[in-house]
Amino acid sequence: MNYPNGIIKQTSHNKITYDSNLSHKNRGMTLEYELNQSNEYYREIDKAYIYKKPTPIKIVKVDYPSRDKAVIKEAYFTVPSTTDYNGLYNGKYIDFEAKETQSKTSFTLANIHPHQIEHLKNIDKHSGIAFIIVRFTSLNETYLLTIQKLLNHLSNNDKKSISIDFFRKEGYLLKDGYRPRIDYLKIVDLLVGGL
């Protein structure tokens, strides 16, 4: 079947946008994928129970083509109330947000919702372990930055972005491993030990 030009373009645009935002099938290993793998490994060895939360959506329309099958036919992405990852490690509540950036120089704070920062601040205040993990994909460098360091940055510096230098100085470099791929709990051990 032949469609007019406009429709083909639209479909192709949709596909690209969908792939880059939601699906990782056709890409290299993303931070999200590696964190999910690492969390799975932590569960396998009975070390920690940390999960990525499902993507929050607002469901508008559901069809039931058969009695047991529900198909969501209309839904929308909604702003997450909290962060993407949380769970339990060694009796401690763990909570973090993970983001990738293509930039080689800085991480744009618009990537994290203000209420997510507020959430991490509350977690820290109530004796949870709260941080962000940021990957600079072009540099192949991944950092864990505690919420305290992030808040320090927000109160003293540019509120729009965090430079790679700040991450290098104040964050913890997370090196690639095999299993787990990203051993961020090693840093959590350091943080808890240092409290």
Added chain:
Amino acid sequence: MNYPNGIIKQTSHNKITYDSNLSHKNRGMTLEYELNQSNEYYREIDKAYIYKKPTPIKIVKVDYPSRDKAVIKEAYFTVPSTTDYNGLYNGKYIDFEAKETQSKTSFTLANIHPHQIEHLKNIDKHSGIAFIIVRFTSLNETYLLTIQKLLNHLSNNDKKSISIDFFRKEGYLLKDGYRPRIDYLKIVDLLVGGL
């Protein structure tokens, strides 16, 4: 517009099924609604940060009618990996599942996935606070039952259901309140104190 009978029936069936499973707009206060309200209140008074996780779905098709707008056009409900609620209270990791039953005599365990019970068991083992909340809607009785009690039941009794008597004897009755509507953290205080 007039549709043939079959189609009208189908639509009306869909609507009812959708309402009863997903939306609470046209119903009385459900356990989920009341727990969400209670958690919101706990956050307001800076007491605890406990959230319901988004419903897990598998997204198959997304349309972009305009640049900034994404509409999910095909998605399916998936089996949750964990429980519905988790968060932080007083430095403790809290994790629970909440269910309603119409039965006046027992709660059918098929309502909770085996991997959710396994998850709660792991949480308990790693010093988190793990429980289920079950409401017998016809009796207007809501109970908190710790995972330990649930596991005891599973190893000694009928594995298919838990009688209301067991909840009355081994669980904690959660009375209706105003704010919070369900003060389940009062019971968590008891549990932590009693450990």
